[in-house]
Amino acid sequence: MFETLLRPGALRLLALAGVACLTGFYAFASDGRDGDDRRDSGERYSIGLWGDLPYSAAQEAALPALFADMNAHRLAFTVHDGDIKQGSNSACDDALYLRALGWFNSLDGAAMFTTGDNDWVDCDRASNGGYNSLERLDHERKLFFSTPFSLGRRPMRQDVQTEALCRNAVGAAAACVENRRWSVGRVMYVTLNVQGSCNNLCDTNPDPVEWAARNAANIKWLKDSFAAAKARNAAAVMLVSQADPGWDLSDGSRAPLRDPKTLAETDGAPDGFKDFLIALRDEATAFRRPVAYVHGDSHYFRVDKPLLDATGKRLENFTRIETFGDNAQNGTNDVQWLRVVVEPESREVFAFQPMIVPANRVAVPAP
Numbered sequence: 178m179f180e181t182l183l184r185p186g187a188l189r190l191l192a193l194a195g196v197a198c199l200t201g202f203y204a205f206a207s208d209g210r211d212g213d214d215r216r217d218s219g220e221r222y223s224i225g226l227w228g229d230l231p232y233s234a235a236q237e238a239a240l241p242a243l244f245a246d247m248n249a250h251r252l253a254f255t256v257h258d259g260d261i262k263q264g265s266n267s268a269c270d271d272a273l274y275l276r277a278l279g280w281f282n283s284l285d286g287a288a289m290f291t292t293g294d295n296d297w298v299d300c301d302r303a304s305n306g307g308y309n310s311l312e313r314l315d316h317e318r319k320l321f322f323s324t325p326f327s328l329g330r331r332p333m334r335q336d337v338q339t340e341a342l343c344r345n346a347v348g349a350a351a352a353c354v355e356n357r358r359w360s361v362g363r364v365m366y367v368t369l370n371v372q373g374s375c376n377n378l379c380d381t382n383p384d385p386v387e388w389a390a391r392n393a394a395n396i397k398w399l400k401d402s403f404a405a406a407k408a409r410n411a412a413a414v415m416l417v418s419q420a421d422p423g424w425d426l427s428d429g430s431r432a433p434l435r436d437p438k439t440l441a442e443t444d445g446a447p448d449g450f451k452d453f454l455i456a457l458r459d460e461a462t463a464f465r466r467p468v469a470y471v472h473g474d475s476h477y478f479r480v481d482k483p484l485l486d487a488t489g490k491r492l493e494n495f496t497r498i499e500t501f502g503d504n505a506q507n508g509t510n511d512v513q514w515l516r517v518v519v520e521p522e523s524r525e526v527f528a529f530q531p532m533i534v535p536a537n538r539v540a541v542p543a544p
Contacts (some may be wrong), residue, residue: 185350191233196376219522220362223250225532227259228293228473228513229502239509240280242536248285250466250532253361254333255284256516258459258473258500259293259419262494269300274320281328283322288329292317292355292371293419293473294380300323301381310377310385312346317365335359336405342394343370344387353394363412367402369395371418372402373474376449388449396406396456403460410450413526415468415517417518421499422450424483429477437485461495467526469496469517476502478511480529498529510539 178228183206225247231237247255248351261277262269272358281288297314299305326332338356345351358367370391374380377388399416423433434444440455459483461468484495504511518528535543 179378190402191288211264221518221520222253222361224517224519225252225255225514226258226471226500227255228500229260232263232503232505233510236512238309239537241510242534243512243514244283246532248533250516252286254287254289256417258417258471259291259338260295260473261293262298263293263503264295265302266374268302268306269313270306272353274317277429278320281432282330284329286329287327287333287370289327290321291368291417291419292370298372298377309346310382315346318354333359335411338398340395342390345542353391356394356398360409361454362527364519365402365409365411365414367414367416368397368416369416371395371420371453373420376420377448378449380445381429383447392449392453396453399460403464406464412521414464415469415471416472419473421472422454426495427502431477438487438489458486461492462486464492467494469498469527471498471500473500475499476504508537509537512537
């Protein structure tokens with residue numbers, strides 16, 4: 178019966194019928210596999226990254242063209258790195274999450290999702306409906322993360338952080354089931370619930386108790402995942418979260434300003450990221466092989482190497498990737514995605530190719 182309920186079609190029907198009945202699935206246990214090992218260790222494949230979409234009716238109308246473009250490339254899987262709506266003047270109602278479930282399940286292959294601050298942290302804003310933020314996160318956990326499988330037309334089994342290390346809406350301990358990992362070939366992929374809005378330490382109703390529990394859980398999941406990658410002799414690790422935590426002193430308009438050597442925030446705002454970033458730097462340094470860190474949040478597509486060690490030397494094996502995101506004032510201008518070609522036997526493992534959907538071009542029409 179359990180396996181029947183996990184089929185993609187059945188999951189969609191259950192979600193549409195009402196997700197409350199799925200609460201009992203929190204007790205599932207991983208079978209120890211980290212995803213999909215169907216490909217030979219050295220076989221080349223591609224994945225798709227997107228996020229911070231949609232922020233407007235025009236962007237939502239452009240999603241079918243985005244999905245068709247991703248589906249045409251026969252991707253191993255896709256990952257949305259959070260924010261399925263804008264952070265102001267848009268309600269965090271149940272209909273929003275059901276629409277998002279439909280988007281993910283229209284994608285061929287497996288579809289992964291990590292939550293964004295607009296999806297739950299900021300839902301307590303009056304303009305978002307004045308919800309209890311953690312109640313909205315509880316709702317997302319039930320709808321998107323109630324089984325050890327991804328979303329999408331061909332779900333992939335994932336390893337899940339099932340320990341009750343996070344918090345729920347009534348302040349009780351809760352499993353951080355949104356934190357996941359999986360492997361394809363010799364590459365490990367990891368999602369972490371790291372949020373904008375100072376990682377829930379600022380904005381409308383800061384929650385330092387919730388932050389402390391989730392931050393510790395994220396650091397533990399990070400360390401456990403690198404340990405698993407080393408045990409598997411993984412060729413590379415890709416991490417995906419929502420927040421742009423800031424990496425240096427270069428651009429305070431898009432992310433927190435941070436001393437790149439100490440990783441301490443310098444702008445006086447609550448720092449919800451320092452301990453996580455230090456752990457990330459330590460793990461990436463010790464791993465030595467390629468580490469990619471994917472996020473959204475600040476809506477500026479880029480691929481760079483902003484992480485320094487404590488002496489100011491750049492970590493050569495670390496690459497930050499920010500996906501395309503909302504450019505609402507220009508309609509569908511940035512309703513695009515990033516293709517990552519993964520070659521486990523190559524030196525750098527990941528190659529990045531921005532994919533501009535012809536139907537979504539605004540400034541320069543497609544030829």
